[in-house]
Amino acid sequence: MGRPRAFDEDRAVETAAELFALRGYEGTSVDDLVTGLGVHRGSLYKVFGSKRGLYLAALRRHLDQEVLPLAAALGTAGGLAELLVQAAAGFDGGPAGGLLLSAAVERAGSDPEVGALVAEGLAALDTAVARAAGPAGGESAGPAGAEMLAATVLGLRLRARAGVGGPSAASLLAFAGRFGGTGAAGGAEPTG
Amino acid sequence: MGRPRAFDEDRAVETAAELFALRGYEGTSVDDLVTGLGVHRGSLYKVFGSKRGLYLAALRRHLDQEVLPLAAALGTAGGLAELLVQAAAGFDGGPAGGLLLSAAVERAGSDPEVGALVAEGLAALDTAVARAAGPAGGESAGPAGAEMLAATVLGLRLRARAGVGGPSAASLLAFAGRFGGTGAAGGAEPTG
DNA sequence: AGGGTTCGAGAACGTTCGTTCTTGACCGGG
């Protein structure tokens, strides 16, 4: 009953996630969202309740549609070296954890609900890294060795986001070699 | 000539750095700054020109008074293991790169001047890590191996800032051991 | 066909934003 919705809700949340990832929560105004999403103000408040509600939906979607699938894919195929290379390159050039990174720094400390979502995303990253690194990184490096490598991945993403150049491919491979990762284990000859 | 200033400018910038680090640039209002600094609005604009001017001064001070000295200290004394342990623990419990982290994620991409300062801070961190890691991390791990370890330090600080638990001490020592770091090279027995 | 309900369009709300202005207190040099 009633008039059917004229916009794709999931697509709106996806666009909101990109805007929030790009400019942060405080840096993105409701006007920006209304313009960028092409969704009317009233509809936005009817569906999501508030700007924060839309932000939480965007972060939730970011985890479900990008972080978790990416983590799962990296956990099964490819080794540690590939994971580090893709992390430094921005995975596939997309947002690639940009919203997770932004939320972790800007909102996780002051908004408990955001903090819980960020913790969930980071835990998924830990699991993926543990699987990619295999026994070398996940076990012999200590009971929580994967968290160290996950921190490295986060740091690489942060550097890329800040616009500073990342390490060379040779460094990435040499680094992975220290953990006996698949693909580039052993020798660490700078080839470039 | 004229009435002398009644507030400590350097102390005001220091407090501003703490506020900006805690709530970010967009999340800190001029009213917050006026209240927190105890400096009048007019004086603030007379001295720093704008909110952004104060932010740049705070970031500049953060680099000069906290990041660079910390990097220098870590570069000369202590090994990689100690650096990682201190990074995970928040160095000395202070802001410890919080403003650098916040600026890197929130402002470096959209404000070139902030981006330059952030790049300077990250470069200083690279240098410090290279010295702490010694030949093992700085050379044999590749020409830019230190950047990988610096990324790990950044990731650890980000995790701490987001409020998620960091790796155990055993993991940190085992990780450092992979690079032949001073203090905990070799064995990686979980002692806790 | 018509009632009930939800939608999209946009004006409007009060608040807060960053910034500027006005006013009077204070200080050093002639």
Place this chain on the structure above:
DNA sequence: CCCGGTCAAGAACGAACGTTCTCGAACCCT
């Protein structure tokens, strides 16, 4: 002594903020 200049105090500015309201159009169900 008093004058030029800098200071602190706070009101005030227009713009932008997040949110709410009013209104007519569009649609499903009976």
